Amino acid sequence: MGCSDADYSYLRDLVLQQSANLIDPSRNALFDTRLTPVVQMAGASSVKDLVKMLRTNRPAHLHRAVAEAMTINETSFFRDVKPYELLRRTILPRLMEEKKKERRLRIWSAASSTGQEAYSMAMLMLSHFPELADWDVKIVGTDISRRVVEYAKRGRYSRLEVNRGLPAGMLLRYMVRDGEEWEISAQVRAMCEFHCANLCMPLSFLPVFDLVLLRNVLLYFSQQDRSTVFRHVHRQMAREGYLLLGNAEQADESTDQFAVEFSTNESSYFYRPA
Numbered sequence: 001m002g003c004s005d006a007d008y009s010y011l012r013d014l015v016l017q018q019s020a021n022l023i024d025p026s027r028n029a030l031f032d033t034r035l036t037p038v039v040q041m042a043g044a045s046s047v048k049d050l051v052k053m054l055r056t057n058r059p060a061h062l063h064r065a066v067a068e069a070m071t072i073n074e075t076s077f078f079r080d081v082k083p084y085e086l087l088r089r090t091i092l093p094r095l096m097e098e099k100k101k102e103r104r105l106r107i108w109s110a111a112s113s114t115g116q117e118a119y120s121m122a123m124l125m126l127s128h129f130p131e132l133a134d135w136d137v138k139i140v141g142t143d144i145s146r147r148v149v150e151y152a153k154r155g156r157y158s159r160l161e162v163n164r165g166l167p168a169g170m171l172l173r174y175m176v177r178d179g180e181e182w183e184i185s186a187q188v189r190a191m192c193e194f195h196c197a198n199l200c201m202p203l204s205f206l207p208v209f210d211l212v213l214l215r216n217v218l219l220y221f222s223q224q225d226r227s228t229v230f231r232h233v234h235r236q237m238a239r240e241g242y243l244l245l246g247n248a249e250q251a252d253e254s255t256d257q258f259a260v261e262f263s264t265n266e267s268s269y270f271y272r273p274a
């Protein structure tokens, strides 16, 4: 027997509580496909049976697994191109000028998914700013989903994944072919680390960042949860830091803690703490 409206409503509430992701009732069918591995893991016979287990035993790991299974992890190397051009031409040179005494940069790919955003930053820096070689540079990727964090740490990508956005020169310089897969080189890997973190929870275990990339995640959140995330991000940012948002993060309605520093008509937005 399939799920009732009440079952789907329970699942939507669970996901909202765990990860702040809003799932529209018109997308209920997604639960049936995405939760198949969780059904198997739990030893349940169907999604309906899983809901019964979740309601009665409240096992924390299964609640978490449901939320993780419902995340949208779409990403690619050098996604959207334009922000990376702005980073190369304007933001990184400014940051390097501002930080030239400390020679230390901390960059955060918040909601890093399978790691392409963090690794793209590392490749951009290595290829265009060789003077950073003797700086202390760390790019930290975080995501709520343990699966994608493990994937990012592994640093191995299929041909399809590297064909999406990674220029051929970068591929040959910064990745090593291993059979059908491409592996992130030791030089790039050394600049990046990945951790599990929920953006809606306090994030004080993270360092203070000079540059934060927060892209393609808050569009799934309510305005209230977006405001919470902006508060957490603000707390983790250097006063002179930069925040790069995606096209749909809706900062204007959700925070007054950041001011637009730089925007283009293609809507790549850089903010600074206000």
Ligand SMILES: C[S@@+](CC[C@H](N)C(=O)[O-])C[C@H]1O[C@@H](n2cnc3c(N)ncnc32)[C@H](O)[C@@H]1O
Residues within 6 Å of the ligand: 018, 019, 020, 021, 071, 072, 073, 074, 075, 076, 079, 110, 111, 112, 113, 114, 117, 142, 143, 144, 145, 148, 197, 198, 199, 200, 214, 215, 216, 217, 246
């Ligand atoms: C669409 S991907 C964006 C990846 C990358 N930033 C980009 O723009 O290509 C969104 C990621 O946000 C993560 N995510 C969703 N809710 C989250 C939360 N509450 N805390 C941390 N990460 C979350 C998902 O697991 C997913 O990997």
